[in-house]
Amino acid sequence: MSQDDRQWELDAMRGLMLVLMTLTHLPTRLADPLGQPFGYVSAAEGFVLLSAYMAGRVYSAKADRQGAEAMKTAFFNRAVKLYACQLALVVFAFTAVAGLGLALREGAVTDMLAFFLERPVVATLSAGLLLYSPALLDILPIYIVFMLLSPLVLLHGMRHGWGAVMAVSLALWFGAQFGLGPALYQMATGWFDMPLRYRDMGAFEIFAWQLLWVIGLWLGTEHSEPGHQPTRFPRWMVLIAISLALFAFVWRHAVGQIPMPGQSPVNLMFDKWHLAPLRLLNLLALVVLAMYYAPWLKQHLPRWRPLEVLGKAALPVFCAHLVVALLALAAFGPANPARPVSVDLLILFMGFYTLWLVARVTLARDRRVAQRKARKGPVRLSPSGAAR
Template sequence: MKRRVDLDAARGLMLVLMALTHLPTRFSGPAGQPFGFVSAAEGFVMLSAYMAGMVYTSRALKDGIPAMRTAFLLRALKIYGCQAALLLFLFTFIAVLGLTFDRDEVKGLMGFFLQEPLTAFIGSLLLLYNPPLLDILPIYIVFMLVSPLLLAHGVSRGWFAVLGGSLLLWLLAQFDLGDRLYAAGIALSGLTTVPPKAYGSFEIFGWQFLWVLGLWMGSSAAQKPDAERRFPRAVVLLALVYALTAFVWRQAVGQVPFGDNGALNLLFDKWHVGPLRLFNFFALLVLAMHYGPRLLDRLPRLTWLEVMGSASLPVFCAHLVLVLLALVQFGAPKPDRPFAVDVLIVIGSFAALYAVALISQRLDRYAAAVKERWSRRQRRRRSRPNANAMR
């Protein structure tokens, strides 16, 4: 299947924003939610789901549902391997350096691990304990494992029930469905191995709606690639007004829309994907889909973003490694830190990320070439008995 360079560039942009947000520099604040009360994480999840829906639907239509399931499983195992490697790096190298230099920021990331190292280590491998910054890949793994069922149902029976069930779960997530299920599980089993706050910041039942929506959109694009997707003018206008309002509001008041009013802030809550936050995301999505093709025709191609987006998993993992190393070396962002130091951190980090993307791209090409040579050999071997029989 031909790569969509526009989607790669969009994922590359999300990776850039996430890296700027996570790196401990004075640029992390302005880079957080720059377009309104929506972060790069929502866009990255949606784009990843869209790519998955498009690629794996094509695989199912070409090779069958079992081949699609196998491909999803292999991808999930790859992501799990990345998560395990990041956890090992955090619990060994970063933990030793963090304790040696007495970095409160680093110790705060692994508070439960420092209290209960064995329980935390086992729990992290079971995806039950997810330290901050390392809590996004676990939900990806769960989504990848569930996606074959959703995709198979959507392709064969339609998406109405899948989308309806996903929307219901999102609604229940606004009332802390995950915490309630955790409490019920503790009451039934009597086990309290990992505290609720150590599970990670993301409410998986809220975020699954973005994934399922992207999966449906990608699958639909694979099944009907030439279908026109237009929004009514009123919808585009409403999206434009909402997005501009949120953008100006964000720039005026900062990343917390209602100050100290916790109840109202829940409407824009990131971890549950609050309703007003979801509408803000939909508004940006409508504008991107409506105006995006025209902008792409007029703007020059940003190949460096495409390269980073095409290697999204290794670049994402590398950015976490760089963030952890920066926290050990420099600590949290400080106003008195020289401006030049923050600039060097950002430049050095992005140079490293781009190098990782290039290396990953070359390795993928090499692996594809090896696979193609192997396939040719197999085809030649299978054709030899037929040739001898004809003689």
């Protein structure tokens, strides 16, 4: 059985996360009702966790087959690719999107890029250093950091076990709940002048979200081992997970995306950007259920090929969804219930058609590259060591 056959369900899940993120980020009347559809958990959490899981599976297997250096090189090359994507998105946002927003006097864009419009040189240099991350462009920078740090985490976990790694990760997550990021920022401003405000460095608290990445790396590494058996959960844990997931699902769709009205402290416990405790609990409940019922779901659910196609081309599709979301925001403004339904349908059609086209072109290109490599075959060496 090929690798694709074994992991088609992971591609489909990543494709589903991309669809949900696109629905959330496109400024249509569907953004709110389809945001966080499974409870107080967004597609971003699922996408980060799945990406880390795939990285753990792929790169731990590479370390076993080819050694630690090959694994480090692969992680670094991936980080470079992500950095190139981020730079391309930043340039696009600072030129085409900013220009369109200014021409149309669209406040949603000018507010989002306010720091760039105020201090374009500082913003451009800071974005190149992954410090300035405006809304929608603040996820790839933390991916790049995670990729660069993953070899250390992965090698330590593979050689010495995951106990210490998880303990440090939990400590950082706990610190993030009590202002670790802003505290370090204030410390840095005491050493040198920081032209950036903390809020301009991105909404995602990296010290909190690293926990998802570490959990994904750990699970992926464990599941990459030969002869690995499906994770077994005790019945009581599954029942608790069902109860928590069902409660959060009903609460979210009965009340809305904000759990409590006003400035209730309960809302802080579900905060997305800090990956707050109740949100993390909701996510872990869904993870337990997904892992427990995965064999049954894989056997009985039909394969959704479009989702698999999107998931296989995850990075180009992710970048494309940001492009269409930024263009839609600049051209049409934020979601507006008074806007004609036909306009929203046009935005959705053009957005998803673009994603589908990007995915198909990407996969076709990958097939052509693979075929050329197969035709060339392995490099043969003469007795003197020269390639021929």
